[in-house]
Structure formats: structure tokens, C-alpha cells
Amino acid sequence: MSLALEKSSGNCGEATSLRILFAGELWNGSDSYAYVRALRRAGHSVTAIESANFMPTGWRSKWLRGLRRFLEPWLIAEYERELIDMARHLSPQLFIGFKANYVTPAAMHAIKETGAVAINVYPDVSFMAHGPRLPKTLPLYDWVFTTKTFGLKDLESTLGVRSASFFPPAYDPEVHTIVALDSADQALYQADVSFVGTWQLKNEQLLSALQTAAPNATIKIWGGDWHKATAPNLRSAIQHKTVLGLEYSKCVRASRINLSPMRDRQVGASSGDLITHRTFAMPACGGFMLHERTPEITDYFIEGKECALYSDTDDFIAKARYYLEHEYERARVAEAGRARALRSGYSVDARVQEVLSRFEIIAAQKRRSSGVSESDDPFNRGTG
The missing domain is CATH 3.40.50.2000 (Glycogen Phosphorylase B;)
Incomplete structure (x- = not known):
């Protein structure tokens, strides 16, 4: 056509x-x-x-x-x-x-x-x-x-x-793409685990639990409303800034693991998110995505091959630890996820x-x- x-x-x-x-x-x-x-x-x-x-x-x-x-x-x-x-x-x-x-x-x-x-x-x-x-x-x-x-x-x-x-x-092919990172980009965005998004209590609790379980892990949090967070162990992780456009792509590329939780149900809705924008943007950027398990995510990406999924806080911590320790497998999943996004018309x-x-x-x-x-x-x- x-x-x-x-x-x-x-x-x-x-x-x-x-x-x-x-x-x-x-x-x-x-x-x-x-x-x-x-x-x-x-x-x-x-x-x-x-x-x-x-x-x-x-x-x-x-x-x-x-x-x-x-x-x-x-x-x-x-x-x-x-x-x-x-x-x-x-x-x-x-x-x-x-x-x-x-x-x-x-x-x-x-x-x-x-x-x-x-x-x-x-x-x-x-x-x-x-x-x-x-x-x-x-x-x-x-x-x-x-x-x-x-x-x-x-x-x-x-x-x-x-x-x-x-x-x-x-995903937007002009924005969500492979972006070369210079030393300044690496210094700004490099992290073991990154989250880009607005504060929700469940996201704060998830990341705080990871920081407690893995105190040496570098976590960076970007997005709005994170002044609402009260977890003391996330104070240094919260950047109090957003990342937009190609800076988002740089952030995803520089992070070893990119967290993709879903938004909770809102007034007037019968469900919370089952897939969202970042479901497609993160893989298209060439980043490794650790996505909240939902009934729909595996319609688009194969678990363990094109993305990783977590079911609850304990599972999230276990998956994060595993993939931080297995660099080759993490890179292979990220590469396959990007290839899937490009060939499947996302x-x-x-x-x-x-x-x-x-x-x-x-x-x-x-x-x-x-x-x-x-x-x-x-x-x-x-x-x-």
C-alpha cells in the first residue's frame, strides 16, 4: 500500500x-x-x-x-x-x-x-x-x-x-532507534536499572525493594512527581528530571535493564495497562526490557527471547539479579527484541x-x- x-x-x-x-x-x-x-x-x-x-x-x-x-x-x-x-x-x-x-x-x-x-x-x-x-x-x-x-x-x-x-x-522510528553514546551520555545515563515514568506508589515500592536487596546496584529514576516518593534508599536514584526525544533513547541504551511496569486502573476504566508505549519503545531503542507480566505482552514479544517478564516484587528482584549477571544473554534478548519490533510492524x-x-x-x-x-x-x- x-x-x-x-x-x-x-x-x-x-x-x-x-x-x-x-x-x-x-x-x-x-x-x-x-x-x-x-x-x-x-x-x-x-x-x-x-x-x-x-x-x-x-x-x-x-x-x-x-x-x-x-x-x-x-x-x-x-x-x-x-x-x-x-x-x-x-x-x-x-x-x-x-x-x-x-x-x-x-x-x-x-x-x-x-x-x-x-x-x-x-x-x-x-x-x-x-x-x-x-x-x-x-x-x-x-x-x-x-x-x-x-x-x-x-x-x-x-x-x-x-x-x-x-x-x-x-514506537517512533525517528526517536526510538539506536543512538551512539559519548562519554557524557554514559556518565549521565549509565545505570544497572533505569525507570522512566511518572511516580506511582507501586513503582516506588518495587524499586526500593530492589535497592534494599541489591544495595550496590545503580538505579536511576527519571520522570515527574517523584517528589512524592518517601523511600529513603531511593533519594540518590531519583533524578528529578524527565528524558525526552533522543535523550530517552540514550537513557534506554545506557541502562543495563529498563523497567516497564504498567499503570494501575483509573476511575472509569475496567483495567489498568496491559501494554503501553514503553512496551514497544524500549525494544526499538535496542534496550533490554524487564516488563511487568500481563495477559497481552507475549502477544508481541517472546518471553526469555525478546523480553524478560516479572510477576511480582520477588520475581522482579530475581530477574534483575539474573540478567545483571548474564551480560551476553541480556544483550541477545535486547537485540532480538529490537528485531521483533522492526519486522512486526510496531x-x-x-x-x-x-x-x-x-x-x-x-x-x-x-x-x-x-x-x-x-x-x-x-x-x-x-x-x-
């Missing part, structure tokens, strides 16, 4: 670029930005509008956060106006909301009035834990992709949404093709219902 939509009329072999309006985060290393870049690699014109341009996310002081909460209705209204104005200006064929929890129902109605097919890609555990707008806007999309298998049941039971399907998270480019295929199906259905001839539409490839 071609990466770009081919014209059914005009010069043979020409590719037509879709006009896509995209609502999502654009920070370096975000899953959302990976989709934007993959769509552009596929030859499409993507206008991306980020809510952070209207609602500052970097304000740290309590006073500024309080001011943002007070101003939020007006900030969201500005964001809404920008989305509506851009949609009316562009007349996009496709609107993609990546999570898009600040998009309002009014903006959704206005965007769809331009004739755009609206698709949401939803990467999180719960549809109910990220503000009051999502439960109102998700039913307005023509299709919702969820990266959680249990998300399909949750969508229908909580929001009545049935026009939905599952696909797994993905990249964001493959996910984008699924989004574009769904767009074509919905667009064709809308043309038929409106009486527009398939041959009259320059974006038709004959997909029904």
Missing part, C-alpha cells in the same frame, strides 16, 4: 496530499507528535494545533497554577476559536484528535460541519479521568482508536461509543496507515450516503 493516497484521476502515479487538522501535544518525544511526523512522512499536509499554546503546562508555582485554573474557561474558549477558525479556513478532509481532552463539543460540531471525517486516537487507560469534555466529544467522532483492548468495552459501556477499534501503541507509521484506511472507509460511506459519485472524489482509491 502506498504511503500517500493516489489520485484516481489525473496524472498516473501522482500522490494527493490530504489536508489534515490535528489536535494534540507537540512536545519532543510525545506519541502525539510522532503521529504528526508520520502523517507528514506519508505525504500529507498536517496543520497541528496544540492546546499548550493556549493553556501553559510549564507553570510550576502554586500561584501560577491557581491562576491557570481561574483562567481556564477563557483559555479553552480561545483554543476552541482557533480550532474552528482553522477548520473553516482549511476545510480539512480529516480531523485527528490525539486524546484531545481540551477539544470542546462546539469545536467538534464546527469541524464536522466543514465535511471533515473526525477520528480520535486515544492512548490512555480511562476515558473519564481527563476532564469533563472527553465524555462529551468522544461520541461525536466518526471513529475512535483505543490503544487498550479493554477500551472498546469501556467506550461502549460508559459513553455508548461503538464506532471504535483497537490498535496497540507504537511503528507509528503502521498505525497511521490504519488511521488513513479507516478515513477512506468512512469517507466512502459518507459519499455514498450523500449521493456523491466515487469517481468525482479525487481522494478515492476505490476503497469501500
